[in-house]
Amino acid sequence: MSAPMIEFDRVSKIYQSGGGPVNALHDVSLSIAAGEFIALIGPSGCGKSTLMRLVGDLEQPSAGGLRVRGKTAHQARLDRDYGIVFQSPVLYEWRSIRKNVELPLEIMGQPGPQRHARASELLRLVGLSDFGDAYPHQLSGGMQQRAAIARALSFEPAILLMDEPFGALDEITRERMQLELLSIWDGGPQRTTVIFVTHSIPEAVFLADRVVVMSPRPGRVERLVTVDLPRPRSFETREDPRFFALVTEVREGLREH
Amino acid sequence: MVAIPQSTFKIQHAFIPPLIAFILAVGSWEVLVRGLGIPLYLLPAPSQVVATFLERPAYLLGIGVATFSNALVGSLIGCSLGCLVAAVCVRWPLVADGLVPLAVAASAVPIIALSPLLGIWLGSISPASKVAVVVVMTFFPTLVNVYRGLISPRADTLMLMHSYAASQRDIFLKLRTPAALPFLFNALRICATLSMIGAVVAEFFGGPQNALGVYIKTEAGILHTSEAWSAILVACLFGLLFYLAIVLVERRALRWK
């Protein structure tokens, strides 16, 4: 492959908190290729969100080097390379769904008619065409999360950072959203690089090209599992014996240490 | 959408019970005063107050307008200053650390007690001293409430803005300001009540002949109780109208609620 999209070189992160320093990430080296779909999995507190915030320049590493598209994470943020989807939808309650989707475009100075057209396109993509004028509190949790995804995609960022975006959803909605996400990711002219944090082993295997298994105290990369399941993935993927083998492999990675 | 029948339903529920309570209260006042034969100079019956009002409605409403305009101008200045200083507090947190605790304390203090002093400084007859009382009374609650509103956005809503590399100006206009609107209206509702109290009571310490406070004090002084009550009625009327006007604007502005 060509130059990596995201490169961690012995990155550590230590938080100074009331109860002394917390070693959230220790000596993490990881290289992510352009267009790769990475799933991050690991027990609570192993530093998944921290790793994501480091990439997004919402937090600074304590040691080590981090390059994004050959730039610093800070420069990449200023270049608007990231679309972030948090665990909760984080929609602005005073904006309609459409206006929420348009928010990043508005900040980036896109003219109104263009914004409007782009928002319509995205709302269609995530199945919310009829809800553009609704306000966030009028939507279900799953619909809100879809709006948040549409908002992250609106400005076509090179990198999509998703922190347990489906964590609050029921199993059925969740599996449907996984398929939708993949079809959006697969559908464009070129694939976005995705880092997707999850607590669910099947979800990680189903979505990703590679699963990064992390372990806590201090947070580090325990194992990398390459998912060689064919794309596009579908409901049948989950019945593939290879799928089960990979799930088992990830589970074993989580049990080590 | 379905919003229209829902809101009429709400309005009926909001208005009918207090209306019934009001009629009952005024009714029993009337019955008690007449039944017990309470002399007019102690407590007139509501019907007598209304009759007194109807003897010279134009005059009473006229002095009502004079006093109300002090309340209106004073709260306009006080609330605007409060918003301005709240914005300064957000921009320079050091200012907030010094000022906001003081403002909280000042909101709890009976500022109306300053009224005679403001009379000395600004002339006890002039409207300037009345307006000043209202300015001081409305400034502190507005500052405290709007400041709380401006700092109310949670960490993740701010992180979202940072991920778009949004400017401080955008963060203020597109996140902090709309988040503070419900707090602002809360402050305005408090100020509507306070400002009318402030304007009337300030006139107890002196003011032009044609003013509600002066009229109430003079008439009460010569045991024209019914006349005093008719002016109180006018004060209530203006206070209530001011309050309702703000509630009306609030409903339009916060339609997303």
Ligand SMILES: Nc1ncnc2c1ncn2[C@@H]1O[C@H](COP(=O)(O)OP(=O)(O)OP(=O)(O)O)[C@@H](O)[C@H]1O
């Ligand atoms: N701002 C902070 N200040 C101090 N300590 C923090 C901070 N953020 C995270 N930590 C600590 O760093 C460690 C890793 O946290 P992080 O949120 O990255 O874990 P996580 O893997 O995302 O966990 P979860 O699955 O529960 O979301 C934890 O021990 C946490 O307590």
Ligand SMILES: [Mg+2]
């Ligand atoms: Mg987390």
